Amino acid sequence: MLSSFKSEWKPFEDLARSFAAKELAGKAEEHDRYPFGEFFHDVLDKACEVGFLGIMLPGDLGGTGGSVGTLCTVLAALCRVDSSPGGIIFTNALAQELLLAADARDIAGEIFGKAPSAGEFLIAFPSYSNPAHQDNLPEYRRSGRGYSLTGPVDLLVLGGLARRAIIPARSGPKRQCSFFLIDLDHKGVSKSEPVFTLGMHACPAVDVRLDGVRARLIGEEGKGEEYFDRVLPAMHVVAAAMNAGIMRGSLDEALAYARERFQGGREIIRWSEVSMLLAGMAVKADVADMCVTQACQALEQGDAGWSSRCAAAALHIHEIACEAVTDGIQVLGGNGYMKDYGQEKRFRDARQVQALLGSVPARKLDLIRKVAGV
Amino acid sequence: MLSRAEVSNRLSGFPRFEDMSLSLPYAPRMPRGMVRETREVVAIARTFNDEVARPRALELDRRTHEDPDYMPLDLVELANRWGFYTMWIPRIFGGRGYNMPSMSYFAEEVGSACLGIMNVIGVHYLGVAGVVASANTRLAKRILGEVVRGEKTGNPCLIALATTEPGAGTDVEEVELVDKGRVACHARRVRGGYVVNGTKVFISMGHVSTWTVLYAYEDLKRPSETTVGLMVKTGTKGFSFGSHENKMGQRVCPASVLVFDDCFIPDDQVLFSADMVRKFTKKPIREVAQRYIDYVVGATRPGVCAFGVGAARGAFEIALRHASTTTMNGTLLINHEWVQSMLAEMYKNVTLGRLAYTEANYANSHRGLYKILQLKPVYYYLRLMPQAYFDKVIAPMLEKDYSTRLMGKLSYDWARPEDQRCCSGWASLAKVAGTDLGVRNCQMAIELMGQTGLRQDAGVEKMLRDIKLLQIYEGTNQLNRLNMFKCLIAPEIPQARVFEEDR
Numbered sequence: 060m061l062s063s064f065k066s067e068w069k070p071f072e073d074l075a076r077s078f079a080a081k082e083l084a085g086k087a088e089e090h091d092r093y094p095f096g097e098f099f100h101d102v103l104d105k106a107c108e109v110g111f112l113g114i115m116l117p118g119d120l121g122g123t124g125g126s127v128g129t130l131c132t133v134l135a136a137l138c139r140v141d142s143s144p145g146g147i148i149f150t151n152a153l154a155q156e157l158l159l160a161a162d163a164r165d166i167a168g169e170i171f172g173k174a175p176s177a178g179e180f181l182i183a184f185p186s187y188s189n190p191a192h193q194d195n196l197p198e199y200r201r202s203g204r205g206y207s208l209t210g211p212v213d214l215l216v217l218g219g220l221a222r223r224a225i226i227p228a229r230s231g232p233k234r235q236c237s238f239f240l241i242d243l244d245h246k247g248v249s250k251s252e253p254v255f256t257l258g259m260h261a262c263p264a265v266d267v268r269l270d271g272v273r274a275r276l277i278g279e280e281g282k283g284e285e286y287f288d289r290v291l292p293a294m295h296v297v298a299a300a301m302n303a304g305i306m307r308g309s310l311d312e313a314l315a316y317a318r319e320r321f322q323g324g325r326e327i328i329r330w331s332e333v334s335m336l337l338a339g340m341a342v343k344a345d346v347a348d349m350c351v352t353q354a355c356q357a358l359e360q361g362d363a364g365w366s367s368r369c370a371a372a373a374l375h376i377h378e379i380a381c382e383a384v385t386d387g388i389q390v391l392g393g394n395g396y397m398k399d400y401g402q403e404k405r406f407r408d409a410r411q412v413q414a415l416l417g418s419v420p421a422r423k424l425d426l427i428r429k430v431a432g433v
Numbered sequence: 434m435l436s437r438a439e440v441s442n443r444l445s446g447f448p449r450f451e452d453m454s455l456s457l458p459y460a461p462r463m464p465r466g467m468v469r470e471t472r473e474v475v476a477i478a479r480t481f482n483d484e485v486a487r488p489r490a491l492e493l494d495r496r497t498h499e500d501p502d503y504m505p506l507d508l509v510e511l512a513n514r515w516g517f518y519t520m521w522i523p524r525i526f527g528g529r530g531y532n533m534p535s536m537s538y539f540a541e542e543v544g545s546a547c548l549g550i551m552n553v554i555g556v557h558y559l560g561v562a563g564v565v566a567s568a569n570t571r572l573a574k575r576i577l578g579e580v581v582r583g584e585k586t587g588n589p590c591l592i593a594l595a596t597t598e599p600g601a602g603t604d605v606e607e608v609e610l611v612d613k614g615r616v617a618c619h620a621r622r623v624r625g626g627y628v629v630n631g632t633k634v635f636i637s638m639g640h641v642s643t644w645t646v647l648y649a650y651e652d653l654k655r656p657s658e659t660t661v662g663l664m665v666k667t668g669t670k671g672f673s674f675g676s677h678e679n680k681m682g683q684r685v686c687p688a689s690v691l692v693f694d695d696c697f698i699p700d701d702q703v704l705f706s707a708d709m710v711r712k713f714t715k716k717p718i719r720e721v722a723q724r725y726i727d728y729v730v731g732a733t734r735p736g737v738c739a740f741g742v743g744a745a746r747g748a749f750e751i752a753l754r755h756a757s758t759t760t761m762n763g764t765l766l767i768n769h770e771w772v773q774s775m776l777a778e779m780y781k782n783v784t785l786g787r788l789a790y791t792e793a794n795y796a797n798s799h800r801g802l803y804k805i806l807q808l809k810p811v812y813y814y815l816r817l818m819p820q821a822y823f824d825k826v827i828a829p830m831l832e833k834d835y836s837t838r839l840m841g842k843l844s845y846d847w848a849r850p851e852d853q854r855c856c857s858g859w860a861s862l863a864k865v866a867g868t869d870l871g872v873r874n875c876q877m878a879i880e881l882m883g884q885t886g887l888r889q890d891a892g893v894e895k896m897l898r899d900i901k902l903l904q905i906y907e908g909t910n911q912l913n914r915l916n917m918f919k920c921l922i923a924p925e926i927p928q929a930r931v932f933e934e935d936r
């Protein structure tokens with residue numbers, strides 16, 4: 060849908076839609092059974108093959124060299140059908156953007172330049188938190204020529220799948236934050252079973268405990284929060300695009316159901332109460348698309364002053380998405396609550412997506428501090 | 434000052450004072466014993482939560498994901514041992530006879546630990562309400578007697594209630610709609626009983642219940658005038674179970690598909706039919722059927738509100754614990770002003786929800802299904818007389834036709850329509866309020882807790898999955914809003930029509 064605002068995004072949207080139709084449609088529930096069912100390695104490999112795991116990564120580093128708009132277009136189209144692959148792509152993009160923000164092109168080149176498979180291409184990252192708000196990050200210490208990390212990392216997304224992870228850690232009396240690259244096969248890394256979470260089951264996370272794990276500094280020491288802040292505006296919009304897609308999917312299914320389902324002697328869409336629910340969803344889905352597009356265009360043009368607007372747009376889109384998916388269940392009545400339909404998954408996924416990049420209240424406080432300059 | 438007549442006149446204007454503030458006139462009429470009893474019920478629920486519900490809720494939820502065929506037989510057995518399946522069955526039927534409103538407090542408590550487990554206990558009382566509201570005392574005595582015996586012998590006997598069909602969910606909640614709908618569960622009159630064909634879906638606890646209150650229709654074109662209520666025993670020839678649903682939440686409580694294929698139900702298991710109704714009232718069967726539905730949902734929807742309040746409270750309690758033990762920027766969350774405000778808001782939601790079910794229960798206690806039980810003399814009589822008296826003296830009377838006729842007259846002929854509207858409207862109001870507030874609190878807790886809130890082992894994400902169901906069953910909240918309009922607002926507006934919207 061986003062491509063209706065900007066035709067350059069159309070080929071990517073078409074690609075993502077055909078990918079979703081072929082690899083995801085009709086299988087979302089099965090994929091979502093993880094960790095109690097199989098993980099969809101085949102889908103992930105194919106996503107890697109078509110370049111979805113490196114959309115914003117420059118071509119010379121092994122990526123596709125797309126813009127934030129391209130990534131948003133692809134994620135919205137995928138999440139319309141199943142958001143778990145979206146979560147994986149999001150997390151990987153976040154890790155890549157951090158490397159670029161820290162000007163660690165050498166590391167990025169080493170990893171992605173020769174990554175033959177999805178497993179190599181993936182980088183785990185704790186993408187549900189903003190390190191600036193985390194009091195219990197691992198500690199880092201200098202050790203020999205490098206560093207070592209010790210401490211817990213909760214909900215390390217892709218931690219069970221990727222070989223490497225980017226980890227924020229703190230040190231010193233000022234508790235300054237830096238990012239590090241670690242090898243998840245290191246003997247000092249102990250991982251939990253996949254954590255069972257509300258949504259996006261096929262974008263799994265693990266809890267990790269680090270014990271003197273060898274680590275490579277990314278960018279400069281103490282600049283972790285600055286790097287994270289730099290990638291935040293775009294990544295906020297990317298997360299918002301995921302929820303715009305989820306909302307669109309919820310509306311698709313609700314509309315189709317309301318046209319077919321009879322109660323009280325007519326298609327339920329002909330009861331104005333149901334129409335009102337649908338209208339509310341349609342308004343939200345359209346507003347979300349417009350917000351995402353506008354934000355992408357501003358980001359692509361490098362407009363000044365858009366960083367807090369991006370955060371604002373994302374907060375708003377997540378909020379209306381969580382409302383829309385609730386109504387999306389409601390339109391289907393009892394069926395909406397069942398895994399035979401897609402609505403219950405969207406209801407869970409939308410909340411999960413909302414939680415990307417840190418808690419909502421913390422993000423709101425950040426926003427107003429920036430806007431007010433306090 | 435105003436004269437009495439003037440006061441009455443003023444108070445009968447919309448909103449009628451009688452309907453808008455129920456606790457004011459009714460609280461003083463409440464037997465004092467109810468307070469003590471309710472305190473005991475809450476204490477029992479809290480004990481159960483500590484010993485069973487809290488320790489097991491998350492583990493069981495996980496297990497149902499690992500094994501989608503899980504059936505809560507162990508839980509049912511436990512609840513049976515704790516006496517929960519007879520706790521709110523009146524003593525005249527051999528039950529423990531705790532006052533009905535106390536069940537809401539119980540539901541809030543257990544619901545705050547696990548809605549799924551609460552449903553495993555509570556849905557049975559939807560069945561009980563279906564039996565009792567029929568006025569058929571003979572059958573009520575027999576079925577409820579089995580429940581009581583099931584408790585004594587350790588073989589749980591539960592009652593499910595089946596109205597929803599694949600093609601008719603909202604429609605079967607309303608006689609206004611059912612005739613326009615596509616009901617397909619057919620009861621054919623034959624010698625000595627009925628033969629039923631059709632399918633029911635989403636029937637909570639169907640697979641693990643011994644009896645099902647089944648609603649079917651003699652004429653599928655005129656369902657509102659030909660509704661029959663039948664008691665069907667699990668194992669009866671022609672009655673089988675299909676799958677049970679793969680739900681988002683409340684996964685310990687199965688929702689079953691029931692299939693009836695030339696299933697014969699003998700006359701002595703007919704709970705409700707046009708023929709029976711004619712014995713006690715001349716009112717049109719359609720009207721009686723609506724009142725019957727209203728009695729059942731009028732009594733059970735405040736219970737659903739209490740479930741919702743339970744989840745609202747559970748979410749609040751988890752968020753409170755989290756905020757008291759987690760820091761942000763070096764300060765405990767609980768000492769951030771925004772957190773205090775959020776927690777206060779959640780506490781407010783819990784309290785408002787509780788007020789809603791309390792008011793709705795006052796409606797039922799004084800103007801609804803169990804109003805006789807709540808009259809002081811009747812209440813104390815039922816509490817104080819020895820059980821042997823009920824078994825020996827009252828029980829045989831329940832078998833008699835006159836007993837059903839009397840109950841029928843009381844419940845259907847002599848009940849005032851405005852009382853029925855008040856109970857049904859308040860029940861819908863409470864249901865919508867409690868469940869919406871519950872959803873809201875779960876969402877707020879998840880937001881407050883950030884990434885921790887997403888984890889199943891933190892408990893609150895399960896609550897969100899569980900509570901979403903409450904906005905759907907016992908009529909969607911959309912249907913319940915319309916019912917509120919119909920019962921509490923429309924009667925004042927002569928030109929208002931409900932469920933008759935132009936296309």
Ligand SMILES: Cc1cc2nc3c(=O)[nH]c(=O)nc-3n(C[C@H](O)[C@H](O)[C@H](O)COP(=O)(O)OP(=O)(O)OC[C@H]3O[C@@H](n4cnc5c(N)ncnc54)[C@H](O)[C@@H]3O)c2cc1C
Binds near residue numbers: 638912
């Ligand atoms: C887990 C679970 C357990 C359940 N347990 C039981 C049980 O034990 N026994 C039982 O009998 N039933 C049970 N139900 C069924 C439940 O009561 C129905 O799901 C509910 O009444 C809604 O019906 P439906 O699912 O057919 O939705 P539909 O009636 O198809 O409704 C779909 C949508 O259309 C709307 N709608 C329909 N008609 C109208 C109208 N006239 N005006 C405006 N809007 C309208 C609804 O509000 C809803 O948004 C259960 C359901 C679930 C999910």
